[in-house]
Amino acid sequence: MAESTSNLTDLFDTVWKSWETCETTEEPSNSYTVQKCLLVGLTSGEKAIRMINDLCLFSDNEDLDEVPSSELKYLLLPAFMGYFMQRRTVKDPMDREEIAKKSIVYLKDFLRNCESYGIAKINQKLLEDEESGKENQQISVPGPPGLQNQIRTREEKIKCFKEKKELDARIKELHEHMQKDHVDDEVKRDYYTSLLKQWVNSSIEDVESLQVELEMLKMRRNAIDDPKEEETQQPKPKAPIRPFIITKDMIQKSVFGAGYPSIPTVTIEEFFEQKVKEGSIQMPGPSGHSMQDWAANPEKDKEDREKEEEEKERKIEEDDPETLQKARNWDDWKDDHRRGWGNRQNMG
Known part of the structure; x- marks a missing residue:
């Protein structure tokens, strides 16, 4: 039993170091170093979980107080597995769907264990299996668009954010105590319990994100598998544009x-x-005046009009034939068109 526990401790330390390496590295997530580190963490985590099941370290019938402080950290293993799994890269995009499913299984298993031990309260809708979730979705009454997917309200999110900041500060403080040679059992228990709560918050966010990704991957797969749907997505060829003349x-x-x-x-x-x-x-002549001329320069327009009147009087005095004829035509027109006549239709 002691040898098995020692091997379990070594496996957990390997998982922990793999997680720390992935968190602190500056290399891209698809690099060989990061992917190898993820694979080492997954392999060690699987062995550790099988060993925990063989040793029956945890039970649904016990409380958190009954779990030894040195064994609390093993409850983190499914969360680590979900962390490693969702960061695995695949060559074929269609294989990403299987990666997302496995990640959700690990994370939900971790959340169920935490709820069972009373570490945190988890929304039951989040823990539902895929098939049961679909059935409940069919019989549920649809609410306003966008509100049904918001599990936590704005006030709850603000509260969670404040609790997260306090929890991070508490873990940082406890981590310094954990580096000492001798660590008190209460400090160790408080440290691992705080870590479990921290991972609960991150796991909830990861599950929600992975569920959205999984739905998108399924829609993409269905579009590829169904040729009819693929045909509907292809744009139909447009008819050539013909010239359209309206006379x-x-x-x-x-x-x-x-x-x-x-x-x-x-x-x-x-x-x-x-x-x-x-x-x-x-038709106005070359010397005609308009409202634009008057608006542009009223004084100049007035002078031009006076000059035209003087020129007109001079031509009349000199008996200019063209000027006299225009004057007679104008007098005749005024005799035939009395002032105020105009269009008097429908005026009684």
Whole structure:
């Protein structure tokens, strides 16, 4: 029994050192060194778990106080296994689904043990198996989008964050005491219990993350296995774009009399030219004035108008034929178009 316990202690130390190496290394996670370290941790962890089961160190019928302080650390082994497993890299992306499943199994096993010993309270939905979780999801009443997946409320997350900071500080303090030659049993027990609580928090986050990843991997696999779904995802070839010309006659035929407002049949320029030909609108001469000229320089516009009046009077006095004819035409037009006549339709 003593020899078995000694071998178990050596295996746990190997697992612990593998975890420390993976946490402190600066090499990428897919490097040979890190992957080899993960494999060593997994191999030693599996041997240690088999040995614990053979020795029957833990039981569902005992409390945490009944577990010796020196054996509390072995409860961390499933958490270490989940840590190592989820960081394993595979060449085929489809093999990642099996890695995620095994990681979830290890982490859930750790969380169940911690709940059984009263170390932490775990949400039962998180500990459900995959199949039972699907059944409960089918009979559950859907809530508001996004809220059903939020297991912990904002207040609970803030509380967990504060507890995590206090727990980290406590573990750091206890770790310094654990480096001494002689460690009191209460300090050792407090240290491993705090470590278990710390790993509970990280394992819950890992399980939630892995479950989301697992669903995405399953959707990807189903899309590859189902050719019909793959065909629906492929974009359909678009028809070539043909030139589309709308003539004025086509627009009139499709719009006039169809209950829609009439569209103009001529442009503004065409309308203006037509009115000029009819004589309703007179084209301004080169010296004509506009509101833009007045707005730009009122004084200059006033001087130009006075000069034009003087020039006009001078031409009339000199009997200029063109000026006299314009003046007569203007007088005739005013006689035929009295002031205020205009369009008097529907005015009574």
